[in-house]
Amino acid sequence: MIGFIKKDLFMIKSNFKLLGILIIAYTLMGFVGEIDISFILPFMSVMIMISTFSYDNYNNWDAYSISFPDGRKNSVKSKYVATVLMIVIVSIITTLLSFIISYASTKTINCEQILISMFGTIFGTLFVLSFMYPIIYKLGVEKARIGIFLIVFGLVFIGGFLTNYFNLSLITKAILFLEDYLIIILIIIAIIMVYISYKISERIFNKKEF
């Protein structure tokens, strides 16, 4: 599987410059006290990983990769591992920068807030990954973009409908009650979410014929 992960990382190496520029911009904006853009970087890394599907598709990599030992299995697994790695590494970098910026500008470090922000961002990006990858494997990256747009639109619509017509105070109370365990709960949900998503993608890919 290492080879497959390396291949994906080689494919996105040209995007590392862009990520570097964004990290510098984030640091500068942090120092001048502008808005917090730390969540953008991990989201960017997911979007960059999604772009590898287009290159793979253009050169029929998926079919070619099946000719390698354990190709069918590793093709999907490596995509998930590479994306999670990217998310975690970029999130750690932005968190470290947040600590430095916080200390340099206020001489104090708000550990709790920074860590909650990091876990929240990781959870959000893993949700995007878990949601999008099975759709990409099923429909292909081009069709998936339209599918994803429709599904997000549908979710926003349903969310708006529920908040307007139903009393959501019970959910708010439950969140407040679980506040102390929020990070652990988010981690557990994220692991389950990514695992289920991976299994669905694997199933789709295993049935695929090229």
Added chain:
Amino acid sequence: MENILEIKNLCKTYDNFALKNVTLSLPKGMIMGFIGENGAGKTTTIKAILNIIQSYRGEIKIFGLDNRKYDKKIKEDIGVVLDDMFFPEILTPNDIDNTMKGIYKNWDSKMFDDYLKEFSLLPNKQIKTFSKGMRKKLEIATALSHHPKLLILDEPTSGLDPVARAEIIQIFQSFIEKDDCSILLSSHITTDLEHIADYITFINRGEIVLSKTKDELLDKYGIVKCTEAEFKKINKKDYIKYRKTKYEYEVLVSNKKDFKAKYDIAIIDKITLDELMVLMIKGEE
């Protein structure tokens, strides 16, 4: 003789095409030329061998092992060049080298590097900057650099000029000379196969219509060129197919010697694989 690849009764059905009981065997140390017109079933057969397609019926054994049960073990020893399937073109040969180190146990970076030098391919250039011929050479270098025992090649010389083709064919020849390796080579360029193949297997509309040693095929088979009057005297059992051209009849026979002994027809030419394909596909029975 030990077979390195054995296919028995391979069937696969699509809406508008079907592989019907494809059966073939490739002995160890031999090159099999796999010929047929576009859409005849060559690539589908190759995809089934490699499990790129899965819902097929029949039995495929490679190195004596079931190709589905021992997929991982088998693929460690297979090198492939597939038509229009390769690494994403934003990668460089160096990236491929580093990737393959993590895929094949026997990946040989030095061998890969030697091939790059031999083919004049720059290791740091993106694949998208290479010409079609250079890409093919890179695909071949990639297929050869983990010491495979079996090469499965789908149109490996298409897009190459005659000099490059001769170079590649030389490499294939040295490949089978060492360690009794074998090659299944599907190609439209039948002149290449006439040079290097030991066996020729011909597939038409999803069915194997002929699988013989090249020598038997080219020595025994022939094309009888005759007039209409002469053609009418030939018994149907004594020819395979015939074609009426503007000036004469071309008749495909499976044994030139026997035919010559039976009929008094002067012109019996040696057959080329191209002529064989055309007569088998376009000829009448």
